[in-house]
Amino acid sequence: MIASKKKFKLGSIEPIVFRTVNTIIMLIVIVVMLYPFWNTVAVSLNNPQDTLKGGITLFPRIFSTYNYETVFKNRLLLIASVNSVLRTGISTILGVIVAAMIAYVLSRPEFLWRKFATRYFLVTMYVSAGLIPNYFLIRDLGMINDFSVYILPGLVSVFNVIVVRSYIKSLPSSLFEAAFIDGVGHFRCFLLIAMPCSKPVLATVALWCAVGAWNSWFDTFIYCSSDENLTTLQYEMMKMLAAAMSSSSRSGDAIYQAGQAASNMVTPVSIRAAITVVAAVPILVVYPFLQKYFVKGVMIGSVKE
């Protein structure tokens, strides 16, 4: 990548050569980033039997919504979708509120334990007890096979707290001073000043919470795998992929159906493509709109202390 542009070609033609090469590289990047996903969309909209013949690239050959019908008729996948949506919604709302609360307190200079509290939270970012102790904790709290396991353990995200804190700190302090002189307490100051003023950063954090919750599957796998009413989309996707990998990684034949569908019309490859699209679309729809926020959020997060 870099080697190609290091060729020294001085003179008037050089800028044009560079610009052309650079543009071509960028176009290749676009193709490489988009193609795998685009191809999956095409496969998911193609007739499943026809897909087996191969050769689907950019567009479906025989258009069919059969794969999606199968996905949405499947009871397990329906439960999984509902759970995924629920956990994403709840964790996002609670996650943002919690992060904002902690961040507000940590940003107040008059809070005496500020330094200690900041360290206290920061440590958890780098030190984790590990899988087994966590598992026993969750078990002792009675949260195995319980929906709360999706919400509570990840509720306090230290990274998000730091991002919000940096943002609140960057707000003009006269804003808060004025409020305190007017006799406003901390709770009202938090609700009426800090929260509304940090909308952009809260949007960023909301996006991160939502993406994290929507994409996680490991907690389902560890804590809730024996209760199919608590399954999530990503976990179902993982199971299908694992089955596909172990039965044969070279062909897309329909040995495994894992009770996925009754009809022999359906093939694993097509169903997987459809689920991939279902699992990815909510995020892809949201993220371009929040882009201008999260770029800012990343920057704030990087200048931590």
Added chain:
Amino acid sequence: MILPWMIFTFIFNYLPLTGWIMAFQNFRPGKGYWKSPFVGFDQFAFLFREQGFWRAFRNTLAMSTMNLVFGFVFAIGFALLLNEIKNTYFKRTVQTISYLPHFLSWIIVCGLISNILSTSDGAFNNLLMWLGIIDKPILWLGEPKYFWWIVAFANVWKETGWNSIIYLAAMSSIDTSLYEACEIDGGNRYRKMWHITLPGIRPTILVLLIMNLGFILNAGFEVQYLFGRGLVMDVSETIDIFVLKYGITLGNYSLATAAGIFKSVISIFMIVTTNYLSGKIEDERLF
């Protein structure tokens, strides 16, 4: 307002640390922490004699190092090139598309990888055959020698765009008069990149390096877990998978916890050392 959340964090992040006791016991879930016999460092001794553990350690280190190196090189390279694009509309489009994979879950990414690398009509094999580089499809995911590269490039694919955000932002804050001065001195595009842009983003690179070195024993999980089957297992098993296998599947909780502690200790050591070193060399500390 903060107290409830401190208690909450205590329960979910600090309380499990007491579980580290397990690593010094011969832990039986039926007996609990109080009645399981203490065995001192026997679990660690056993762990360090276990070949599978060192293999997992080697794999983890190799894959995360590759991820780190390729991740940095590609993100910085991409940011440098993108920085040279003058058309804002095109630049923004490229950027938006390059973030896209960051938001997809690893599960989905694994599914896409398995499609692309598939031997039956996989895009990568098709492309190579079309170019005449190979004459029959290669089973990429079944060959141990390709595995680390697949993991590294999966990471590059997923994270390059996202990681470049921060470099681009750092580049945009470089004083433009430096570029003008360089131009007057007769420096061309590449000199500007080498002598101004790269030194300009050096603090950013260092901070990110410290942060990432703390996670050196996290090589990712999903790709190795899903694709590590059969022959590939020898090169794919990471410490995380080792812990999962011994802890959850085989029920040897003490050994798995010991492996987890080992991992935590190394990350703390790494983060403290790199933080100290970078404070010495560059006067750039994280905490």
